[in-house]
Amino acid sequence: MRSIYLDHNATTPVHSEVLEEMLPYLKEKFGNASSIHSFGREAKVGLEYAREKVAKLFNCAPSEIYFTSGGTESDNLAIKGVAFANRRKGKHIITSSIEHHAVLESCKYLQKEGFEITFLPVDKYGFVDPDEFGKNIRNDTILVSIMHTNNEIGTIQPLNELANITKEKGVYFHTDAVQSAGKIPLDTEKIPIDLASISGHKIYGPKGVGAIYIRKGVRITPLAHGGHHERSRRAGTENIPGIVGLGKAAEIALRDMEDQYRHLKSLTEAFFKKLHEKIVDISLNGHSEKRIPSTLNISFKGVEGESIILSLDMKGVAVASGSACTSGSLEPSHVLSALGIDPAIAQSSIRFGFGRGNTMEDVDYVCEVLPEIIERLRSMSPIYTQAKK
């Protein structure tokens, strides 16, 4: 049976060049980067070399990159770190209602600590409205956190427009760039963001490593206290193999960005077109153009998401759903709900996350097996009445 992985938003395989780069740091170059001897210096070289590579992804100075354990830690550090360091200035934070839980839960935690959070609504495509955004900024607003692209639907926020508003008003801007990093540019010289979070395993690097961009001059308090690692902003012996892997992954992502963009766009466009021809009553969630080309979130009317995932899995195809059952919660996806999508349609959604290893043959195969699956499940559904094709 074929085995097709279409869940690259969840995680990606480690690129072979990344693994190559990492291996010496798991073997002979095992030193602690804080040590003075040759082993330590060797590790330190790997660490700083990786920092330069990640800096290129953001077009920033290497000294503005800090390594963490992943996207969640970066988001936590950005939000809580800025909030705690600037609480005398104000206690108001703005975010959107479709952020990743790492952002939403960090904000909710701060709410309990006496901060005031505005969760901005989004339109039916998932966009934050810049006018609405601007109106919500107050004198005591200290931080804004708006994701670059959404993990479930792929919508790309008008980051430049939003960040220019905060720049004018002297408010820090953080973006969760976990899903956009390496896929579309995020040039910090052009887009005036102050902080950005990325994760290694979403860009063909290893798990357990991430990074945060912190613009020079941003006031931030560390969350982990200890040694003087990462210029005292993140204590703990550096995960050198992971960091080296992240550096290489960032380098490859930047190198291949245009090619991959075209590759993924052609796959997802062909995929949606074919599915549309073969299956009635399907709809795309999110924006058809202003989205990351790798992600397609599609609702199959009358069929619950998990039943599709299980059926596709039996055919060797791995996909995800933002819907209730997979995440273990009962509610439909908070993202699709925020878009105003009917609960039944939200529960019928599947996220197809394409990646660099996918081919047009994969597209053909899924388009071949999926119509039967949908038909079978619809024939069992009490809420589906066949539309005329």
Next chain:
Amino acid sequence: MAYSIKVMDHFTNPRNVGEIENADGIGEIGNPVCGDIMKLYIKVQDNRIVDAKFKTFGCGAAIATSSMITELVKNKTLEEAEKISKQTVAEALDGLPANKMHCSNLAADALQKAIEDYKRKKEKNV
């Protein structure tokens, strides 16, 4: 989260899918917000359930429990059928993942509703 072989069997080859025309009792439960909707049809003769069919919108567990209950109720008296609980259905399927025990284990409730519906209809006709 992993399903038992039995759950996957009932999900892949569900028994008794469909509707019963002129059913003696219909039980409908669930809502789209929680992601599971089940409709159970029963045919009753001489106080005994002689046929049961279902239609379900839901996850693997929802479909498997629906399928399982149609097997469990057949040829049971109404009194026996009334004793079938969520636990009975889950056990018959060799267990369900913890998070599915309540949200997707609707079949027993649908059955009770179908029996109530049958009794209501019968009273009307008397």
